[in-house]
Amino acid sequence: MAESDAQIDAPPPAKEGQSHLYLVDGSGYIFRAYHALPPMTRPDGTPVNAVFGFSAMLVRLIDDLDADHLAVIFDAARENFRNEIYPEYKAQRPEAPEDLIPQFPLIREATRAFNVPCIEMEGFEADDLIATYARLARERGWRVTIVSSDKDLMQLVTDGVDMFDPMKNRPIGRAEVIEKFGVPPEKVVDVQSLAGDSVDNVPGVPGIGIKTAAQLIEEYGDLETLLARAGEIKQPKRRENLIENADKARISKRLVTLRDDVEVPEPLEDLAVRHIDPAGVLPFLKEQAFKRLIARFESEAAQGGSEEGRSAETVAISEAAGADAGYELVQDLDDLKRWIAAAEDQGLVAFDTETTGLDAMRADLVGVSLALSPGRACYIPLRHVGRQPQGDLLGGAPAEEAPKQVPFDAAMALLKDLLENPAVLKVAHNAKYDALVLSRQRNGGIAVAPIDDTMCLSYVLEGGLHGHGLDELAQLHLGHTNIKFEEVCGKGKNQITFAEVALDKARDYAAEDADVTVRLHALLKPRLVAEHMVTVYETLERPLIPVLVAMERNGIKVDPAILRDMSADFAKRMVTLEGEIHGLAGEEFNVGSPKQLGEILFDKMGLSGGKKGKTGAYGTGADVLETLAAEGSELARKVLDWRQVAKLKSTYTDALVESINPDTGRVHTSYSMVGAATGRLSSNDPNLQNIPVRTEEGRKIRTAFVAEPGNLLLSVDYSQIELRLVADIAGIESLRQAFLDGKDIHAQTASEVFGVPLDEMTPETRRRAKAINFGIIYGISGFGLARQLSVPQGEAQAYINAYFERYPGIRDYMDSMKAFAREHGFVETKFGRKVHIQAIRDKNPAMRSFGERAAINAPIQGTAADVIKRAMARLRPALEKADSPARMLLQVHDELVFEVPEDAVEKTAELVREVMEGAAAPTLNLSVPLVADAGWGKSWAEAH
DNA sequence: GTTTTCACG
DNA sequence: GACGTACGTGAAAACT
Numbered sequence: 001m002a003e004s005d006a007q008i009d010a011p012p013p014a015k016e017g018q019s020h021l022y023l024v025d026g027s028g029y030i031f032r033a034y035h036a037l038p039p040m041t042r043p044d045g046t047p048v049n050a051v052f053g054f055s056a057m058l059v060r061l062i063d064d065l066d067a068d069h070l071a072v073i074f075d076a077a078r079e080n081f082r083n084e085i086y087p088e089y090k091a092q093r094p095e096a097p098e099d100l101i102p103q104f105p106l107i108r109e110a111t112r113a114f115n116v117p118c119i120e121m122e123g124f125e126a127d128d129l130i131a132t133y134a135r136l137a138r139e140r141g142w143r144v145t146i147v148s149s150d151k152d153l154m155q156l157v158t159d160g161v162d163m164f165d166p167m168k169n170r171p172i173g174r175a176e177v178i179e180k181f182g183v184p185p186e187k188v189v190d191v192q193s194l195a196g197d198s199v200d201n202v203p204g205v206p207g208i209g210i211k212t213a214a215q216l217i218e219e220y221g222d223l224e225t226l227l228a229r230a231g232e233i234k235q236p237k238r239r240e241n242l243i244e245n246a247d248k249a250r251i252s253k254r255l256v257t258l259r260d261d262v263e264v265p266e267p268l269e270d271l272a273v274r275h276i277d278p279a280g281v282l283p284f285l286k287e288q289a290f291k292r293l294i295a296r297f298e299s300e301a302a303q304g305g306s307e308e309g310r311s312a313e314t315v316a317i318s319e320a321a322g323a324d325a326g327y328e329l330v331q332d333l334d335d336l337k338r339w340i341a342a343a344e345d346q347g348l349v350a351f352d353t354e355t356t357g358l359d360a361m362r363a364d365l366v367g368v369s370l371a372l373s374p375g376r377a378c379y380i381p382l383r384h385v386g387r388q389p390q391g392d393l394l395g396g397a398p399a400e401e402a403p404k405q406v407p408f409d410a411a412m413a414l415l416k417d418l419l420e421n422p423a424v425l426k427v428a429h430n431a432k433y434d435a436l437v438l439s440r441q442r443n444g445g446i447a448v449a450p451i452d453d454t455m456c457l458s459y460v461l462e463g464g465l466h467g468h469g470l471d472e473l474a475q476l477h478l479g480h481t482n483i484k485f486e487e488v489c490g491k492g493k494n495q496i497t498f499a500e501v502a503l504d505k506a507r508d509y510a511a512e513d514a515d516v517t518v519r520l521h522a523l524l525k526p527r528l529v530a531e532h533m534v535t536v537y538e539t540l541e542r543p544l545i546p547v548l549v550a551m552e553r554n555g556i557k558v559d560p561a562i563l564r565d566m567s568a569d570f571a572k573r574m575v576t577l578e579g580e581i582h583g584l585a586g587e588e589f590n591v592g593s594p595k596q597l598g599e600i601l602f603d604k605m606g607l608s609g610g611k612k613g614k615t616g617a618y619g620t621g622a623d624v625l626e627t628l629a630a631e632g633s634e635l636a637r638k639v640l641d642w643r644q645v646a647k648l649k650s651t652y653t654d655a656l657v658e659s660i661n662p663d664t665g666r667v668h669t670s671y672s673m674v675g676a677a678t679g680r681l682s683s684n685d686p687n688l689q690n691i692p693v694r695t696e697e698g699r700k701i702r703t704a705f706v707a708e709p710g711n712l713l714l715s716v717d718y719s720q721i722e723l724r725l726v727a728d729i730a731g732i733e734s735l736r737q738a739f740l741d742g743k744d745i746h747a748q749t750a751s752e753v754f755g756v757p758l759d760e761m762t763p764e765t766r767r768r769a770k771a772i773n774f775g776i777i778y779g780i781s782g783f784g785l786a787r788q789l790s791v792p793q794g795e796a797q798a799y800i801n802a803y804f805e806r807y808p809g810i811r812d813y814m815d816s817m818k819a820f821a822r823e824h825g826f827v828e829t830k831f832g833r834k835v836h837i838q839a840i841r842d843k844n845p846a847m848r849s850f851g852e853r854a855a856i857n858a859p860i861q862g863t864a865a866d867v868i869k870r871a872m873a874r875l876r877p878a879l880e881k882a883d884s885p886a887r888m889l890l891q892v893h894d895e896l897v898f899e900v901p902e903d904a905v906e907k908t909a910e911l912v913r914e915v916m917e918g919a920a921a922p923t924l925n926l927s928v929p930l931v932a933d934a935g936w937g938k939s940w941a942e943a944h
Numbered sequence: 945g946t947t948t949t950c951a952c953g
Numbered sequence: 954g955a956c957g958t959a960c961g962t963g964a965a966a967a968c969t
Contacts, residue, residue: 593967594948621949647950650965676961680953687963690952698951722953775959784959845956857960861953865961893953893961946969953961 025148182214464836779853
């Protein structure tokens with residue numbers, strides 16, 4: 001049933017020769033566009049936001065290749081045959097907003113200007129006309145796509161008929177209908193008849209919503225059967241309602257069922273897609289002052305018409321790109337000078353670097369692409385090589401000479417002038433990578449500035465909604481599929497480096513990236529203002545790019561000898577432990593396999609502890625083994641020891657040695673600015689934000705992180721920053737006072753929640769309070785706290801209740817975050833960063849709870865992340881001003897690590913502490929002081 | 945490619 | 954009233 005249905009994915013593309021009809025729900029679109037788009041007016045003051053959205057949508061649709069028939073359908077008037085069935089139908093709909101009314105005729109005008117059939121009919125709604133056309137087209141074997149997100153049209157989805165949501169740019173197929181209604185399209189009408197619709201004034205049956213309706217229809221098959229057997233319903237209220245309101249349900253059914261037998265005014269043939277005549281559409285566009293669309297059709301007119309209705313935009317970005325008007329290959333100095341002059345003239349250029357690898361500290365620059373405006377891009381090969389000699393495959397092809405390129409040093413000198421020119425804005429996607437590559441002497445020693453980063457723009461605007469890779473954004477915002485890296489370089493053992501790629505292929509790939517970047521920039525940058533995200537971008541993200549470039553470039557010295565010694569020791573201990581484990585188990589097995597271990601522990605040895613998880617595998621996590629060990633299982637104890645050693649060896653001591661850069665002798669992590677939804681950074685290749693510290697054993701790994709001779713590592717970290725923010729944000733007076741007085745915060749909490757005087761505090765009581773304090777930050781639940789504390793759930797819940805009782809501000813905070821997230825789909829940090837929480841609207845209650853906890857945590861974790869980002873951005877000029885020789889090396893969420901000459905440590909520590917403690921001000925006037933503690937030593941272990 | 949486990953804040 | 958849980962990450966190894 002539903003399971004197999006759900007697997008049906010996006011509809012297949014139209015078959016060869018099959019006609020494809022697009023039916024646009026014009027009336028529905030107007031309202032949605034009006035509400036979704038920010039207000040716009042043309043010079044004479046006429047509001048046109050919906051008209052603009054509509055026009056842009058129509059152009060996009062016509063550009064779509066497989067639409068050969070197209071019509072826009074409108075509602076003719078308010079009254080139609082449904083009002084005769086039920087006079088109140090849609091009666092209570094509010095009047096359209098004042099600034100929408102003048103847009104109705106304009107949208108019909110737009111449709112005609114674009115040479116698209118514009119259809120409406122007295123007595124019927126647009127939906128009925130759509131249903132009728134869909135039936136007619138299907139009878140001829142055509143494919144139909146209904147462009148609308150209106151749920152009332154979902155009943156029409158079937159084989160060959162699907163929908164497309166023009167606001168969200170996503171298809172609506174059978175699976176999406178099931179997601180919305182809980183039943184497949186053919187049963188949607190029955191569900192709607194029961195559930196009714198308060199907006200359209202469809203009565204339905206009282207007390208039954210979509211969920212219950214879907215459940216009932218699933219159970220009884222259809223509406224009539226359900227009504228006939230209503231007496232069998234167990235719930236008394238529901239049974240009564242169904243019996244009493246059977247007629248209302250039947251009337252509702254007549255209201256929601258779409259008519260597909262309307263005498264349509266235009267035959268299908270007349271809906272064939274017609275060419276857009278620039279001369280016909282330009283006067284209309286000019287009247288509305290739609291700049292972007294005007295430019296587009298003017299260029300089309302200049303070229304003597306478009307190519308088969310496809311936009312110049314689409315053509316330039318796809319296969320025709322390389323050919324005529326498309327991307328240019330720059331192979332001599334004069335051409336390069338021409339591009340650079342044009343970029344300087346314009347004051348803005350998008351660029352992308354092509355290299356030999358992903359590690360910016362090791363990669364060699366191979367080429368650079370530039371884009372000035374959509375479709376106008378070039379690629380400058382710099383270090384391409386000829387085809388490499390092929391081994392003995394097919395007799396071995398001989399090596400070829402390197403292709404013609406601008407001499408490297410000459411090209412880099414010119415590019416350096418451009419990329420360092422303060423009057424030219426450089427736009428890149430993940431600019432940190434390109435800036436770091438170019439900053440290395442071998443790749444030109446260029447300090448790129450000023451920089452805009454489309455990846456950061458996307459993160460700031462839509463963090464939490466989707467990924468921020470270039471390919472994903474091209475698809476999402478431009479409807480364009482980028483050439484894949486694999487298609488150019490191959491994969492697996494046959495993969496070649498970009499330096500070996502033939503120039504025409506390299507040009508198409510590289511220039512496309514720059515082209516897409518310049519388009520995304522044009523799309524995203526203006527949204528900063530419209531969506532009030534300028535400050536977040538300009539103060540928290542953009543200034544961090546050069547800071548992180550410097551940190552990644554600095555790296556940190558790691559002593560391989562220390563790690564190798566530890567690895568050898570770990571290896572020995574693992575062998576010993578393995579022997580002991582096999583002895584205890586009575587057989588040899590792979591200790592590293594949770595599956596085998598689970599079978600040994602629970603099947604063979606018969607220890608208690610059940611299955612879990614969808615996969616049916618036994619859980620053998622540390623908590624499970626810890627319980628078994630406490631019950632006296634020596635085997636479990638040994639496995640725990642083995643696991644710890646194995647983890648330390650494989651993830652840290654072995655891997656870190658491999659990460660040492662042979663050129664610098666240091667380890668250079670890479671920070672992701674868009675990895676964490678809350679605004680935190682993340683660290684990878686290698687991850688230096690999770691180096692062990694909690695156990696004595698693991699902590700030793702930090703002795704291998706050292707300062708150069710004559711220097712020290714300085715570590716400064718925020719004390720309890722998240723809890724301090726909670727005290728401030730949730731306005732908890734006693735917690736606030738405790739921080740002000742510098743008291744033991746967990747003991748204080750314990751005293752107040754459990755009513756124990758401070759001088760009678762036991763460590764256990766304090767431990768519990770500490771767990772609650774952390775729980776608060778995570779969006780506490782009785783279950784979670786019980787697990788953490790190993791106490792019954794009821795007891796944990798009692799603690800939480802006591803906490804809420806004592807600190808009501810916490811509960812208010814949690815409730816308001818949940819409500820805000822539900823309403824807006826995101827929550828905000830104190831600095832205005834938006835964190836989108838999609839799970840908050842999930843239909844699965846477990847997912848929703850998850851979203852609620854995330855909504856509680858995100859403003860706290862995110863605000864802390866914002867604070868340290870502000871500190872990092874300010875530290876650069878602050879250290880410079882103080883003439884400090886200190887170098888920032890690492891960030892670990894609430895900690896910064898520096899390398900400092902010995903004689904400058906104390907002064908630097910003081911300066912860093914001041915900047916970090918003052919980082920929230922002046923934007924945020926915290927009622928709780930921020931405190932940072934400093935420590936230093938020869939190694940990271942000593943610095944704490 | 946996904947799952948499990950475990951390291952950090 | 955039932956979902957099945959602490960928030961946020963990344964890496965290695967086993968397993969599909």
